[in-house]
Amino acid sequence: MSDTLKLTSHPVSDLAPVYSKTADLSAEPRTLDRDLIAVVTIFLIAVTYHIQNPLMQFNTQFGSAFRNATLQPVMAVGLVIAAAALIGKPRTLRNNPLKTGATIILILYILFVVLAILFDFNLSGAIFGIDQTVFVERLNETSPLAPLEQALSLTTLFVYPAYLAVILLWQPWTRLDVYRKSLRKQSAALIVAVIVLVLWEGLINVFRIQEFLLPRPSVIGGTFAETYPRLVSAGWNTFQNAFWGFVVGCGAGMLTGIFAARFTAFSKAMLPVAVAINAIPIIALAPIFNNWFGALNPVSKIAIVAMLTYFPAMISTVRGLTSVDVLSLELMKSYAASQWDIFRKLRLPNALPYIFSALKVATTLSMIGAIVSEYFGGATTGLGYRIRDDAGLFKYPEAWSAILIAALFGIMFYMLVSAVERALMSWHVSFREK
Numbered sequence: 001m002s003d004t005l006k007l008t009s010h011p012v013s014d015l016a017p018v019y020s021k022t023a024d025l026s027a028e029p030r031t032l033d034r035d036l037i038a039v040v041t042i043f044l045i046a047v048t049y050h051i052q053n054p055l056m057q058f059n060t061q062f063g064s065a066f067r068n069a070t071l072q073p074v075m076a077v078g079l080v081i082a083a084a085a086l087i088g089k090p091r092t093l094r095n096n097p098l099k100t101g102a103t104i105i106l107i108l109y110i111l112f113v114v115l116a117i118l119f120d121f122n123l124s125g126a127i128f129g130i131d132q133t134v135f136v137e138r139l140n141e142t143s144p145l146a147p148l149e150q151a152l153s154l155t156t157l158f159v160y161p162a163y164l165a166v167i168l169l170w171q172p173w174t175r176l177d178v179y180r181k182s183l184r185k186q187s188a189a190l191i192v193a194v195i196v197l198v199l200w201e202g203l204i205n206v207f208r209i210q211e212f213l214l215p216r217p218s219v220i221g222g223t224f225a226e227t228y229p230r231l232v233s234a235g236w237n238t239f240q241n242a243f244w245g246f247v248v249g250c251g252a253g254m255l256t257g258i259f260a261a262r263f264t265a266f267s268k269a270m271l272p273v274a275v276a277i278n279a280i281p282i283i284a285l286a287p288i289f290n291n292w293f294g295a296l297n298p299v300s301k302i303a304i305v306a307m308l309t310y311f312p313a314m315i316s317t318v319r320g321l322t323s324v325d326v327l328s329l330e331l332m333k334s335y336a337a338s339q340w341d342i343f344r345k346l347r348l349p350n351a352l353p354y355i356f357s358a359l360k361v362a363t364t365l366s367m368i369g370a371i372v373s374e375y376f377g378g379a380t381t382g383l384g385y386r387i388r389d390d391a392g393l394f395k396y397p398e399a400w401s402a403i404l405i406a407a408l409f410g411i412m413f414y415m416l417v418s419a420v421e422r423a424l425m426s427w428h429v430s431f432r433e434k
Contacts, residue, residue: 054138076113130147223397245308253310289301308368320351329342387402387403
């Protein structure tokens, strides 16, 4: 037949680029996770660059913010983790010499930082014959300033390629569509934030509200820019109490929840006790714990935070372990699965969303508990004492700056737990849909 439908076949090679492009688009992350990792990596490169040389650590405002000896190793380890997340799997670097070279440069800088901060061996100092003890001491009249400046110049030549390497691995120019979508999605929140700040600033000027009642945002921002070096150190001291209290409280809560989910009678007996403990106000606990363990002892702060975070972790663990799908449970029993297999393959995966929800709530509770416990007595190096001291002396811009630092630490703690959640639960439907 002359009018028979004729189908035109296309070579596979013609369609391969289309399929390849489609696969690349489907594999492209549509969230800002990679951008956040890149920004954190750049920030940590700047921090480690400032703290590896005493000229930058003690003579610059930014460097002095991270002079805390216990904070510096955390910054170095954080750089290693952030860079590893940015580089990704080695197979993604195949047939891409540009990214391979950027990876090598970034790894070399990380090795330099790890040696300098974690092992007290500064390579640039060794090249110029500087005693390594100079890099861990404050500057004084006998410090070799000229050799330190030479070592700093060499390190400066090395840090800029590290910045460039992060940008090449990040490739933000390929993610403009993601930025546009994120901006549209977050536009309402951004507009509300701008309106609140503008009204805050304007109404204080119009009604002539005194600064001791409520400072203007511009005043708080200016004060924060001047005082953040000492506030970062104070915030880190408070954060350590919050973190260890979080670990103890949530760890004990999850262990108790696992035991309570296994033994129903124990769960019924513990639930009223947990509710009663959680109902006790923290203002009442702080003076008592300070008296028990000592106001200057960090254990008193850690114990208060543990009390606050214990209850949410326990309840969420019990709820997650006991609210499994009945059909799934019967299916595993029909295959003669042991209790350990049921726990490992069914109950625990089902409980993880509940547990991480409790952990994210506990991050904010831990910072609140640590600050309030310091407010009622403790070392003078924490945020709670600083807020109380500044407010008592009518230094309200300084007090609001300390509150801002506390909020930033709380946000970073929340984001850290969220990152762990995403890493452990990438299989969950809530993350596959994003």
